[in-house]
Amino acid sequence: xxxxxxxxxxxxxxxxxxxxxxxxxxxxxxxxxxxxxxxxxxxxxxxxxxxxxxxxxxxxxxxxxxxxxxxxxxxxxxxxxxxxxxxxxxxxxxxxxxxxxxxxxxxxxxx
Amino acid sequence: xxxxxxxxxxxxxxxxxxxxxxxxxxxxxxxxxxxxxxxxxxxxxxxxxxxxxxxxxxxxxxxxxxxxxxxxxxxxxxxxxxxxxxxxxxxxxxxxxxxxxxxxxxxxxxxx
Numbered sequence: 001x002x003x004x005x006x007x008x009x010x011x012x013x014x015x016x017x018x019x020x021x022x023x024x025x026x027x028x029x030x031x032x033x034x035x036x037x038x039x040x041x042x043x044x045x046x047x048x049x050x051x052x053x054x055x056x057x058x059x060x061x062x063x064x065x066x067x068x069x070x071x072x073x074x075x076x077x078x079x080x081x082x083x084x085x086x087x088x089x090x091x092x093x094x095x096x097x098x099x100x101x102x103x104x105x106x107x108x109x110x111x
Numbered sequence: 112x113x114x115x116x117x118x119x120x121x122x123x124x125x126x127x128x129x130x131x132x133x134x135x136x137x138x139x140x141x142x143x144x145x146x147x148x149x150x151x152x153x154x155x156x157x158x159x160x161x162x163x164x165x166x167x168x169x170x171x172x173x174x175x176x177x178x179x180x181x182x183x184x185x186x187x188x189x190x191x192x193x194x195x196x197x198x199x200x201x202x203x204x205x206x207x208x209x210x211x212x213x214x215x216x217x218x219x220x221x222x223x
Contacts, residue, residue, distance in 0.1 A: 031209070042115075042201060042214030043154075088154065092209040097142055097161040098169070099209050103153030 004032075004089040004102030012108040019076040021105040023089030024069075030094025032065055034074045037086045037104070046074075046087075051094075079109045114138075117202050117215035124222050130189040132218050134202030141207050143185035145169075145177065148199040148217075160185055161207070192222045 007022045023032070031050045035043040049056045049065045049072065056063045062075040076083055086104040118133035134143065142161050146154040146169075156169030158177040166177050174196060178186045185204075189196055199219050203212040 033211070035212070040199075040217070040219075042216050043203075043212070044214070045211045048210060090212070094209075097167070097207070097209065098156065098159060099142075099144060099203075099205065099212060100156055100170070101146070101154035103151070 004091050004100065006087070006089055006102045006105040008105060009103070010106045010108070012110065013079060014110050015079060015081055017079055017109075019079050019083070019107055019109070021074045021087050021107070023072045023074070023102060025072075025089075025091045026070065027093060029067075029091045031092045032063075032072050033090045033092070034061075034063060034072075035088045035090060035101070037088065039085075043088060076107075079107075081109050081111045083107060084109045115202055115204055115213050115215040117200075117218050119218050120216060122218055122220045124189075124192050124220065126193060126222055128189075128192045128222075130192045130220070130222075132187040132189075132200055132202075132220070134185045134187070134204075134215055135183050136185075136204040136213065137183065138204060138213065139182065140204035140213075141182070142205045142209065143179065144203045144205075144212070145175075145185065145187045146201045146203065147171070148201055154201065157187065194222050196220065197222045 033048045034046045037043045088104045090101045115136045144159040145157045160179045176188045202215040205212045
């Protein structure tokens with residue numbers, strides 16, 4: 001079964017707006033990661049947050065992690081049309097090497 | 112520039128054929144993974160390997176097998192392809208701590 005579940009499934013916004021995506025997971029984790037996928041291509045790593053961290057920033061990306069609620073959020077600020085892609089969270093349980101992904105959020109940024 | 116390379120970008124095979132999907136990484140990574148991606152289902156883990164000759168079943172291993180004879184190469188085998196195995200297949204590799212996965216460009220397999 002899939003560990004992470006992203007919410008919403010799809011999100012459409014205007015350029016310049018902020019985009020927030022959420023991820024919920026089921027079991028304890030070592031770290032949680034966010035990835036981006038442009039249509040029909042492989043995934044590209046965006047950011048990793050460890051289980052003992054609560055917030056992390058990278059450029060226009062901000063990730064939060066709440067281990068008590070088993071949830072994470074990805075915020076993209078001042079979005080651009082080029083941010084249009086699918087975004088996935090992935091969880092590493094730390095104990096069995098297994099890296100599992102959710103179903104993804106399709107973000108569309110309209111010019 | 113680090114790389115994970117999948118042998119084919121597009122593949123068309125007939126029902127019942129034995130199909131090999133090859134993946135090679137040049138980063139000396141210990142962990143390698145095979146996922147399939149279908150609309151509305153996201154990425155589902157088929158098999159993974161954390162060392163040469165070691166393999167572990169993922170969430171949907173039925174109908175698939177894998178081989179890892181060398182550290183840099185991880186092969187996915189469809190013993191007898193069926194139409195429900197038509198999908199996008201993605202290979203990835205990571206270091207042992209799973210800190211960042213590097214993906215290949217994907218193989219879009221169609222079984223007719």
